[in-house]
Amino acid sequence: MPRLSAAPPYDKQSALRRVRNKMDNNIEKRIQGLTDRLTYARDIFAGKHEEDIKLLEEKLAVFVGRAQRGELADPYNDVVALEELFAFVEKRLENAVTPMDMVRIVRHPQRICLRDILENVYDNFTEVGGQDEHSLDPSMLIARAVITRRRGKKTYTQSVMVIGQEKGHGAEFRNGGSVKPWGNAKALHYMSVAETEGIPIHTYIFTPGSYPIEDYPGAAQQIARNIYGMAGLRVPIVAVISEGGSGGAEAIGLADKRLMLSHGYYSVISPEGAAAIEGRLKAGQRATPELIEHCAGSLKITARDNLAFGYIDRVVQEPPLGARPYHFDFFRSLRQEVLRATDEVVLNHRKWPGFRGLAVARVRNPEANLDEMHIRWGLSAAAKERMVEHRQQKFLRLSREAAIDNRPFMAKNMAALQDWLITPWMHVKYDFFRKHQRKISTFMEEVGNEVEMFKNRLLSPWYKMTRRLPGRQAEDKAQELTALSTWTDDSRRSRWNYLSPRYKIDRTLTCPNSESYGCLDLWGPDLFAEFAGVCSHCGHHFPMEPEWYVKNVFDLDSVYEFNSEIEAGNPLAFPGFEERIAEAQKKNGTKSGCMTFEARIDGIKMVVAMLMGTFRGGSVGAAEGYKFVEAAQRAQKKRYPFLAYVHGTAGIRIQEGTNGVIQMPRCTVAVRRYVESGGLYMVLYDTNSFAGPVASFLGCSPYQFAVRSSNIGFAGPGVIKETTGMDIPPKYHRSYHALSRGHIQGIWDRRQIRANLKQALLTIGGRNLYYR
Amino acid sequence: MINISELLDEIKASPYREITVRTPHTGRVTFAGLKPGQDVLGPQGQWKERPGTLLATLERERNPKPICATEKGILDSIHSELEGQYVEAGTPLMVIRHMLTKDEVEYLILKKTLHLFQAPERAKYYFTPEVDKKIRAADAHSVIVRDGMELMIMSRMKREVPLHYSGPEGVIYAVYFKYNENIDAGAPLIGVCPQDQLPAIQDVIMRVRTEWTEK
Numbered sequence: 001m002p003r004l005s006a007a008p009p010y011d012k013q014s015a016l017r018r019v020r021n022k023m024d025n026n027i028e029k030r031i032q033g034l035t036d037r038l039t040y041a042r043d044i045f046a047g048k049h050e051e052d053i054k055l056l057e058e059k060l061a062v063f064v065g066r067a068q069r070g071e072l073a074d075p076y077n078d079v080v081a082l083e084e085l086f087a088f089v090e091k092r093l094e095n096a097v098t099p100m101d102m103v104r105i106v107r108h109p110q111r112i113c114l115r116d117i118l119e120n121v122y123d124n125f126t127e128v129g130g131q132d133e134h135s136l137d138p139s140m141l142i143a144r145a146v147i148t149r150r151r152g153k154k155t156y157t158q159s160v161m162v163i164g165q166e167k168g169h170g171a172e173f174r175n176g177g178s179v180k181p182w183g184n185a186k187a188l189h190y191m192s193v194a195e196t197e198g199i200p201i202h203t204y205i206f207t208p209g210s211y212p213i214e215d216y217p218g219a220a221q222q223i224a225r226n227i228y229g230m231a232g233l234r235v236p237i238v239a240v241i242s243e244g245g246s247g248g249a250e251a252i253g254l255a256d257k258r259l260m261l262s263h264g265y266y267s268v269i270s271p272e273g274a275a276a277i278e279g280r281l282k283a284g285q286r287a288t289p290e291l292i293e294h295c296a297g298s299l300k301i302t303a304r305d306n307l308a309f310g311y312i313d314r315v316v317q318e319p320p321l322g323a324r325p326y327h328f329d330f331f332r333s334l335r336q337e338v339l340r341a342t343d344e345v346v347l348n349h350r351k352w353p354g355f356r357g358l359a360v361a362r363v364r365n366p367e368a369n370l371d372e373m374h375i376r377w378g379l380s381a382a383a384k385e386r387m388v389e390h391r392q393q394k395f396l397r398l399s400r401e402a403a404i405d406n407r408p409f410m411a412k413n414m415a416a417l418q419d420w421l422i423t424p425w426m427h428v429k430y431d432f433f434r435k436h437q438r439k440i441s442t443f444m445e446e447v448g449n450e451v452e453m454f455k456n457r458l459l460s461p462w463y464k465m466t467r468r469l470p471g472r473q474a475e476d477k478a479q480e481l482t483a484l485s486t487w488t489d490d491s492r493r494s495r496w497n498y499l500s501p502r503y504k505i506d507r508t509l510t511c512p513n514s515e516s517y518g519c520l521d522l523w524g525p526d527l528f529a530e531f532a533g534v535c536s537h538c539g540h541h542f543p544m545e546p547e548w549y550v551k552n553v554f555d556l557d558s559v560y561e562f563n564s565e566i567e568a569g570n571p572l573a574f575p576g577f578e579e580r581i582a583e584a585q586k587k588n589g590t591k592s593g594c595m596t597f598e599a600r601i602d603g604i605k606m607v608v609a610m611l612m613g614t615f616r617g618g619s620v621g622a623a624e625g626y627k628f629v630e631a632a633q634r635a636q637k638k639r640y641p642f643l644a645y646v647h648g649t650a651g652i653r654i655q656e657g658t659n660g661v662i663q664m665p666r667c668t669v670a671v672r673r674y675v676e677s678g679g680l681y682m683v684l685y686d687t688n689s690f691a692g693p694v695a696s697f698l699g700c701s702p703y704q705f706a707v708r709s710s711n712i713g714f715a716g717p718g719v720i721k722e723t724t725g726m727d728i729p730p731k732y733h734r735s736y737h738a739l740s741r742g743h744i745q746g747i748w749d750r751r752q753i754r755a756n757l758k759q760a761l762l763t764i765g766g767r768n769l770y771y772r
Numbered sequence: 773m774i775n776i777s778e779l780l781d782e783i784k785a786s787p788y789r790e791i792t793v794r795t796p797h798t799g800r801v802t803f804a805g806l807k808p809g810q811d812v813l814g815p816q817g818q819w820k821e822r823p824g825t826l827l828a829t830l831e832r833e834r835n836p837k838p839i840c841a842t843e844k845g846i847l848d849s850i851h852s853e854l855e856g857q858y859v860e861a862g863t864p865l866m867v868i869r870h871m872l873t874k875d876e877v878e879y880l881i882l883k884k885t886l887h888l889f890q891a892p893e894r895a896k897y898y899f900t901p902e903v904d905k906k907i908r909a910a911d912a913h914s915v916i917v918r919d920g921m922e923l924m925i926m927s928r929m930k931r932e933v934p935l936h937y938s939g940p941e942g943v944i945y946a947v948y949f950k951y952n953e954n955i956d957a958g959a960p961l962i963g964v965c966p967q968d969q970l971p972a973i974q975d976v977i978m979r980v981r982t983e984w985t986e987k
Contacts, residue, residue: 507834521797521835730821 027067030079033326034060036110037086041093041321044104046289049096052089059085087320094320097263100296103271105263105322106243107208109170112323112330114141114204118162120331121338123148125162129186133173137183139211141166142190145202147339151374158377160342161194163187163252164204164240177207177243178723181215181222184251188226191233200236200342200377203255207248208270210695212715212723214737219714220691221743223251224699227668230254231392232676234384236345236377238338241266241303241312246652246661247695247714254665256391257341260303260312261334263322268661268692269654271296273719277654299657300572310398311658314341339370346375349383349390395662395669396629402571402622402659406591407563422637430639496532498551500544503528509542511535532751534708541709541750543687546595546612546647553645553754554599554608562598563630567591568615568623574655584616593653594624596631598640601758606643607635613648613687620693621653625663628697632670632681641680641761642671644698651691660692667697675702680765684753685710685735685744703764704744706735707753712743776972779884780979783877791843791868797861799832801854808849812841812868828865845870874984878977885973886946886963887939891955895928897935898951912944917964924961942966945973 038060042053063082066072097105105111118125122145129135129142143162148155168174179187194201210219217225227250230237239255244266260266269277274295275287300306303315316337323330343363350356359375362368379387405412503525511519519537527533532552533542550559568584568591570577585591593615597608609631611618620628628644635642652660675681683698686707695714698704706712713733720728731737738744748756795801804826806812812825824841831837848867872880891897899907900922906915917923923937942964949955949962965973 508832509835510837521832521837523833727818729819 027075027079030083031060031064031067034079034082034086037090040108040110040324041090043108044097044101044321045093046101046104048101049093052093056086056089090320097321098293098297099265099299099302100271100293102263102265102302102322103296106206106265107176108322109167110324111167111169111242112325112327113169114162114164114166114206115168116325117164117204117331117334118143118145120325120328121335122146122160122162123157129163129190136186137180138168138173139165139175139177139207140179140183140187142186147335149339149371149374151372154374156374159197159199161190161197161199161201162204163190163201165207165248165252167206175211177248178209178211179207179248179251180211180213181217181219184210184222184226185217187252188222188229191226191229195233195235198235198378200238200345201233201255202338202342203237203239203252205239205241205244205249205253207243207245209245209723210248210251210714212720213726214713214732214741216741218738218741218743220247220695220712221699221741223247223695223714224668224697226251227254227665227696228672228700231395231665231669231672232388234388236342236379236387237391238341238345240316240334240338245270247664247692250661250664250696254391254395254668256345256387256394257314258312259314259316259337259341260306261323262303262315262318264303265301266303266306266312266658266661267299267301268652268657269299271299271301274299274654276722298572298574299654301657306658309402309658309662311662336370340364340368342377343370343373343375345387346377346379349379349387351380351383392669392673395666398666399622399659399662400626402569402656403592403626404567404569404623405626406565406567408565411565419637426637426639496529496548496552497556498548500528500533500548511538511540513538513540534750539708539749541707543613543648544750546610546614549645549647549686549753550595550597550599550610553757554601555603558598558600560598561595562634563596563627564591566623566627566630568593568621568653570655571622571659572655572657574657577655580616588612588615590615592623592627593618593620594627596627596634598634598638601754601761604641604758604761605638606641606761607631607638608643608645610645610647611649611693613650616653617650618646618648618689619650619653620660620663620667621656622659622663624653625660625667628663628667629670632667632674636674636677636679639679641682641765642674643757644681644683644701646683646685646689646693646698648687649689649691649693649698651693664692664696667693668700671697671700680761682757682760682764684748684757685712686750687711688733690714690716690733699743703760705746705748705756705760706738706744707750708735708747710735712738776881776885776969776976779881780976783872783880787872787877788845789843789870789872789876790848791845791870793827793839793841793865793868795830795839795859795861795863795865796837797830797832798859799830799837800856800858801863801865802829802831803850803852803855803865804828806847806850806866808847810847812845812847814841814843814845839865841868843868843870871986873986874980877980877984881973881976881980882945882963885969886965887942888960889923889937889939889962889964891926891949891957891959891961892935893926893928893957894954895926896952897949897955897961898925898927899923900925900934907944907947912947912962913970915944916967917942917944917962939964940966943970945970 038053038056041056045053059082063078067075072078125143125145127141127143129140130138132138141164145160145162147158147160149158165177165179166174167177191201210223212219231254237255239253239258241249241253241258241260242264244253244264246268249266271292272287275292278295279287279291281287303312306312307315314337316334319327319330340363344360347356347359347363362373363370363375505524507524508521509524509527510521513519513535517538519535522535527542533544534540568581570581590612593612595610595612599606599608609628611620611624632642652663654660671681681701683701683704684707685704688711689698690713694712711733712735717728717732720726735744735747739747806827812827814824816822826838826840828839829836830839845868848869850866851864854863854865898904903915903923917937918941919938921937922934924935926933926935944962945965946963948960955961
């Protein structure tokens, strides 16, 4: 008979060990669990609370040693005692968790992942957005999940679309939840699927930020599309935030209800990134742990802070030191919370108020077991309308307090009063008068045509006679064809209403392209005056001041600024930031980095919001967002085209934390409301435009243009190198790449902005410029 | 006819190229404090995006302009007497001695001895079946090309066009393209050398490859 397997040679030592080893599998498993808990605690505190961790370590080592030697009379009793000790210490340490510890908690491989949630919170699910590494983007996980609820003896099955980033307990191919542009596109696609099917969407945010590459569809561009899409999605959306890293989080975060796990963070930037900016570090340098800890503290990134700001609706309490996959009670409470949130959204937009109140109260009762209740999640068309409106209004209301509104009391009320008067007047003007005006004007045109014909016939003998006379006309023609153009009629200097003050400096400048194109040096007084900052050889655009555009693009004296009193502040009381804001205000002579005004180009009226790159890099905070939203609303009320002129923006102002990042959905909502009401929203980029604003309210515009030599992107080369480790070719962010990628629609010469804007307004806006 | 051994001896006698750094325009010169004999680097990085070692600064009209090394090498001489002076355009500032690398030497020799037949447009290239058969049977050196001979097929987007050789008669010394790969317009397809020079060239190239020491 053949031997099926080779028996191991007899080993006396190992046999003895086996006999002595009294541990059974259960004990071993529980020891493994405790070891994991110990490593977890050690990792998340990163060297702090050493004595507590040492105590646990020693106790565990003693227990393991005794168990291995078989010295324990009742190992189960002992392991329970040890587990209680662990729980006790963890509970004590819980009170000492700092914001940076929370950052380490959410990044820990033992932290719960989306798949754990799918398995434990939902009753069944099917992954639809790819499987494991075989996915368009493995870091974005999409599943259709079902929840079974009971009422009496009857069971009901409810479907949801679950969308979220998957960190996969540190699996490499998941990229730590950093979603590539096409992953976000996948999310948006399945959101629209859910909209078609009329099922709610639950999004779970587990991302440190988006993967910052510009390949199609482009990181910034796709996030902007996602936010824009979610602002008008006609199904209930509930978002749960564990790790909410800036743009990546916003890509799936614009929800009716936003829940946050108690140990999660929601922030504009990672504490390391903030530390690198605060410490003014160059690429490759590392910030000190103290500085990172300090930044994490001052950015106010925790669930409690964000609840206080109102950017989340509820906090889901986690077990001490954060939820891990074996915390089944936590999953149960999370299930209750997402059910409650979804039920509330649905009920709040039901029609019958009496029933609605009762039902909402029942659902809100914290003691209620929502598994034992059934609320249908379908909504009527009208209810969907109300829900979207409610969602948009909710975001528009956020963060108003974070900006300093210094408008005098009278001005504020006058604005309100004007709104009150303007709205009906605009209705009369556009909805009533325009309709009938068209009929009248058609009639008048026809009459006019007839009169013209009649006049021509009547006067034709006279014309014939005068044409033969030697007149001035021929003379003009001859002069036009023979004479040289003169210096005076070109009005060389007076071509521009505003000259950059740099023209007074007597020096030459080198064009950055001189190596490749052989541009000669440019003399400052020429370059910054007559040349409008454009290299006369290669056309490179040197950056100009925001005033240049205000004075030279729009009709002279047509600019009327409004809301200039709204002031950028320091809502987080970020240490030392007040002085820096004051300095920027002094340097620019403006109160914030966004200037909003009404202006005309050849009589075409419009509302303009200008982000100024000279004010703290053009970063967007609560004040800038406030002014942008106000400008969009003003344009909507007055039915003017709305132009966002981006002189430059470095992104969201990190020192304002979530007060800044919330401007992404907020302003996008404002823009969407404006566009949906029929407005024409155009964006013009200049110099450098990066990050948050491009990935939201700027990037969502259907008509985006750029001035030559501008750079557009999501993250700068330094950040890309830092996060992905990839080297970025020079000129990676040039507007020409954005044009080839389809992000922008055209590139304009600075000297032609006025003409091009007029052309675009007339062709895109058409004759009914203001409203479709 | 070129004497190849002489050419090699010539290169060996001065195994470097001297690059004279001149001022691009008038201006006041400030040297960066380098001494003769010091090493300088050319542009660095994957895309040569980082400029080379700063050699001097030329200032005109309050516009300081850095002058950087364009090649790796050793500083041979510096006209340090010009320090702080206002100089004309084209004034030599210093000389960089760039030691030739193996590839550069090979390129120098082949440039003088080979006729390069270039791709007229971006496409895929194949030899005609007869030529291909010959090359497969022996090697490329066995193929004699004449002016006007139908040598290749140019294939692009389902379009195939015969390509005629133009240039001096000779044998194919080297084939620079691969089948099924796109070749850019202007890139060399084959290098042709006179038949009698073939052994000499091969010999010299072999010697360069084995003996040339890079500094």
